[in-house]
Amino acid sequence: MDFELSGEQQMLRDNVARLMKERYDFETRKAYQKEPAGFSDSLWREYAELGLLGAPFAEEDGGYGGGAVETMIVMEEFGKALALEPYLETVVLCGALIRHAASAEQRADLIGRIAAGDLRLSFAQMEPQSGYDLSDVGVTARRDGDAFVLDGAKGLVINGDSAGGLIVSARVAGGRRDRKGVGLFLVDGEAPGVSRRGYPTQDARRAAEISFANVRVEPQNVLGSPEDGAPAIERAVDETIAALSAEAVGAMSEALAMTVEYLKTRKQFGVTIGSFQALQHRASDMVVALEQARSMMFFATMSAGEDDADERAKAISAAKVQIGRSAKFIGEQAVQMHGGIAMTYEYKVGHLFKRLTMIDAAYGDADLHVRRLGDRGSLFV
Amino acid sequence: MDLQPSEDELAFRNEVRAFVRASLPASIREKSVAGRRLAKDDYVRWTRILAEKGWSVPHWPVEWGGTGWGPVKQSIFLDEVQRGNAPEAIAFGVSMVGPVIYTFGSQAQKERFLPRIADLSDWWCQGFSEPGAGSDLASLRTSARRDGDSWVISGQKTWTTMAQYADWIFVLARTNPQGKKQEGISFFLVDMKTPGVTVRPIQTIDGGHEVNEVFFDDVRVPLDAIVGEENKGWDYAKFLLTNERNGIARVGISKARLDRVRELAAISVYGSGPKMDDPFFRAKLASVEVELKALEMTQMRVISNLRKDGRPDPASSVLKIKGSEIQQATTELLMEVVGPYVLPYEDPEALTNEPPAGPDWAGPAAPNYFNYRKVTIYGGSNEIQRGIIAKAILGL
Ligand SMILES: Cc1cc2nc3c(=O)[nH]c(=O)nc-3n(C[C@H](O)[C@H](O)[C@H](O)COP(=O)(O)OP(=O)(O)OC[C@H]3O[C@@H](n4cnc5c(N)ncnc54)[C@H](O)[C@@H]3O)c2cc1C
Numbered sequence: 001m002d003f004e005l006s007g008e009q010q011m012l013r014d015n016v017a018r019l020m021k022e023r024y025d026f027e028t029r030k031a032y033q034k035e036p037a038g039f040s041d042s043l044w045r046e047y048a049e050l051g052l053l054g055a056p057f058a059e060e061d062g063g064y065g066g067g068a069v070e071t072m073i074v075m076e077e078f079g080k081a082l083a084l085e086p087y088l089e090t091v092v093l094c095g096a097l098i099r100h101a102a103s104a105e106q107r108a109d110l111i112g113r114i115a116a117g118d119l120r121l122s123f124a125q126m127e128p129q130s131g132y133d134l135s136d137v138g139v140t141a142r143r144d145g146d147a148f149v150l151d152g153a154k155g156l157v158i159n160g161d162s163a164g165g166l167i168v169s170a171r172v173a174g175g176r177r178d179r180k181g182v183g184l185f186l187v188d189g190e191a192p193g194v195s196r197r198g199y200p201t202q203d204a205r206r207a208a209e210i211s212f213a214n215v216r217v218e219p220q221n222v223l224g225s226p227e228d229g230a231p232a233i234e235r236a237v238d239e240t241i242a243a244l245s246a247e248a249v250g251a252m253s254e255a256l257a258m259t260v261e262y263l264k265t266r267k268q269f270g271v272t273i274g275s276f277q278a279l280q281h282r283a284s285d286m287v288v289a290l291e292q293a294r295s296m297m298f299f300a301t302m303s304a305g306e307d308d309a310d311e312r313a314k315a316i317s318a319a320k321v322q323i324g325r326s327a328k329f330i331g332e333q334a335v336q337m338h339g340g341i342a343m344t345y346e347y348k349v350g351h352l353f354k355r356l357t358m359i360d361a362a363y364g365d366a367d368l369h370v371r372r373l374g375d376r377g378s379l380f381v
Numbered sequence: 382m383d384l385q386p387s388e389d390e391l392a393f394r395n396e397v398r399a400f401v402r403a404s405l406p407a408s409i410r411e412k413s414v415a416g417r418r419l420a421k422d423d424y425v426r427w428t429r430i431l432a433e434k435g436w437s438v439p440h441w442p443v444e445w446g447g448t449g450w451g452p453v454k455q456s457i458f459l460d461e462v463q464r465g466n467a468p469e470a471i472a473f474g475v476s477m478v479g480p481v482i483y484t485f486g487s488q489a490q491k492e493r494f495l496p497r498i499a500d501l502s503d504w505w506c507q508g509f510s511e512p513g514a515g516s517d518l519a520s521l522r523t524s525a526r527r528d529g530d531s532w533v534i535s536g537q538k539t540w541t542t543m544a545q546y547a548d549w550i551f552v553l554a555r556t557n558p559q560g561k562k563q564e565g566i567s568f569f570l571v572d573m574k575t576p577g578v579t580v581r582p583i584q585t586i587d588g589g590h591e592v593n594e595v596f597f598d599d600v601r602v603p604l605d606a607i608v609g610e611e612n613k614g615w616d617y618a619k620f621l622l623t624n625e626r627n628g629i630a631r632v633g634i635s636k637a638r639l640d641r642v643r644e645l646a647a648i649s650v651y652g653s654g655p656k657m658d659d660p661f662f663r664a665k666l667a668s669v670e671v672e673l674k675a676l677e678m679t680q681m682r683v684i685s686n687l688r689k690d691g692r693p694d695p696a697s698s699v700l701k702i703k704g705s706e707i708q709q710a711t712t713e714l715l716m717e718v719v720g721p722y723v724l725p726y727e728d729p730e731a732l733t734n735e736p737p738a739g740p741d742w743a744g745p746a747a748p749n750y751f752n753y754r755k756v757t758i759y760g761g762s763n764e765i766q767r768g769i770i771a772k773a774i775l776g777l
Contacts, residue, residue: 034421067507126396126721129650130651131652132651132721133651134650136652155722155740156721156722177652177653197738198724199726200723201724201726202466202724202726202747202751203724207724207725207738209738218718245424268515268516268517268520269520270520276766278768279764318725332754333757335754336754339515339516339762340510340539340753340755343585343592343755344585344586345583345584345585345588346583350586350751351586353751354747357747357750357751358723358747359722361716361721367661367665367717371661
């Protein structure tokens with residue numbers, strides 16, 4: 001095992017860190033948030049120029065041949081800056097669906113456009129009733145000759161209001177919660193029959209409720225087997241959780257750094273509050289929580305490419321548990337140790353805390369994953 | 382020792398419960414249950430209903446509108462009002478400045494202010510904290526100097542809760558820069574309409590507007606705006622903060638929120654059944670209930686041992702720590718019950734009729750969790766409370 005980054009990876013980290021430092025201070029972020037899509041269009045172009053948007057794709061598909069480690073590096077830096085752009089949705093999540101389900105022809109078309117910054121995608125997967133059950137799919141895909149026709153409602157589609165394209169999970173066969181019978185369909189965001197209602201989210205991003213009425217999908221826009229999309233979906237979500245772990249670690253390390261800085265400067269009772277042992281020990285516990293989370297980020301990253309679905313799912317659940325627990329502790333304590341100032345919307349710490357809270361909720365919180373893991377058996381086989 | 386509640390106490394509990402049920406306007410109750418913000422009018426309306434019944438300031442001396450109830454009855458009253466989802470009394474008036482005025486104020490101040498606090502004709506806010514003076518309140522720098530027949534106040538207060546609604550503010554200001562910092566502070570009553578008082582909103586992380594900055598720019602108030610003696614304000618503030626901490630366990634509020642958790646857990650269905658069918662969740666809920674029961678008993682013990690000398694009981698720090706932690710735990714349970722639809726954000730200040738993205742009960746869960754981080758920060762942070770326990774209870 002070697003935790004050292006290669007020269008190229010180090011360069012990637014430095015590049016992203018520099019871009020975030022120059023273009024993503026907290027005040028500038030407030031302006032990005034007010035843009036129509038809720039993030040910065042011009043930064044998206046810069047991500048493309050830096051090669052970030054094509055990073056995890058194979059070179060023969062038009063990407064730059066990176067993998068889970070490159071994604072981890074990018075996401076950790078994004079986490080520190082609370083970057084708003086839909087990198088996770090487009091590149092990581094939809095990127096994984098494309099890598100695992102799409103044909104060579106589809107990959108050549110889509111990945112090139114993603115890498116160039118011309119196409120942003122969201123995965124329309126959750127439904128109002130589905131909770132975090134990936135197999136719970138009520139949207140139907142009815143065969144009509146070679147094509148399919150989609151009907152039904154999706155919910156909580158992150159950045160679904162601005163995405164150029166939507167990858168929609170829809171049921172071709174079987175009962176509502178059957179793992180079998182679900183396909184993946186690529187739909188233009190503006191296609192006839194698609195209606196999107198966008199709204200802001202608790203963590204200053206955007207999401208959408210999307211309904212599909214008689215939406216026609218031509219055969220070239222069906223990704224993979226329309227009857228058996230579940231393995232690709234599960235795998236893509238596992239990779240996404242690994243990437244989210246890195247984002248969370250970035251946000252946690254930033255929350256800790258801000259807290260330590262505050263402990264060193266805020267004075268009460270004539271001394272810096274960092275001189276109080278009660279706070280020193282709490283900050284030390286935050287370090288412990290962060291390091292445990294960072295380790296599980298690595299574990300998730302190394303397991304993201306695991307082909308054995310069961311082993312991969314166990315590893316990912318384990319990481320999600322640790323990330324959720326550490327995020328809660330670090331987020332809450334960062335607020336507590338700042339006192340009143342952390343309760344203000346103006347100040348970054350509260351936003352890190354809120355993002356961490358929503359990362360825990362995404363794809364099932366720590367409690368849900370600890371149950372899943374308990375059901376699957378030991379991590380130490 | 383008689384651990385059973387008396388017949389009289391039981392009857393009283395039923396009486397209060399029936400009263401709240403019958404008198405609390407449904408629109409207010411619904412907002413409270415849902416965890417949505419109440420408007421100023423909601424507070425005023427409910428306070429008037431209580432005042433009519435003679436119950437708006439039960440703990441005050443009878444001559445100023447109090448009920449003469451002993452501490453146990455008062456606590457039963459508070460518990461029932463809270464559990465019944467009635468608005469909380471605006472503590473700044475009835476629990477803070479009111480008792481300071483009837484204990485240390487002049488006869489003229491009592492007559493002028495107390496009746497108007499009791500029916501919420503005057504809304505008060507608390508001008509203690511400053512940017513540089515939070516936990517270390519005594520280091521405050523807002524100053525008041527005498528100039529002819531006025532005091533002139535200059536400085537800045539912050540985190541002033543609901544100052545946007547307030548008619549009056551009570552202010553700690555330094556009247557003597559020399560000597561020990563606790564000894565040069567006085568306690569002032571200031572009309573918010575006085576020239577030179579400016580209120581600037583602070584938005585909190587949940588998006589709401591409940592706190593403010595309040596600026597005093599050479600604010601001229603009459604000599605009788607001071608309470609009690611000059612330079613004795615710190616003593617009055619300590620007296621006041623003890624009163625603040627007594628109500629802070631908020632057992633009834635946590636009970637009401639757990640009622641809500643149970644209600645929603647029965648209808649929040651993802652996958653095969655309602656949240657309440659999940660044994661892991663039920664165990665978590667039960668654990669919080671155990672803590673709350675213990676806190677309720679602790680509160681009863683503290684109340685029945687109230688010190689006769691009126692000095693602060695360090696056990697109130699136990700109530701503050703546990704009470705605030707439990708309140709936070711209840712907001713976490715609610716988020717878990719709501720599930721994925723905690724994510725959409727509804728602007729609490731916006732007046733829109735757009736239906737929410739998820740179930741209509743989902744919206745307030747995350748903002749309330751975020752907002753409730755405040756309860757371990759204000760009212761003497763939990764770190765400060767632990768310090769008090771270490772010193773005053775353990776003698777460390
Ligand atoms: C929502 C909200 C509403 C409020 N409403 C009002 C109001 O209406 N009127 C008013 O006057 N004030 C109000 N306050 C202010 C509140 O009382 C202060 O926030 C509180 O006293 C803490 O002060 P601070 O925020 O400056 O934090 P600091 O005192 O700077 O504390 C920062 C951190 O250091 C810790 N700390 C400080 N001293 C010690 C120590 N000796 N040992 C160990 N740890 C320590 C604290 O616990 C905290 O974790 C409100 C605050 C909030 C958040």
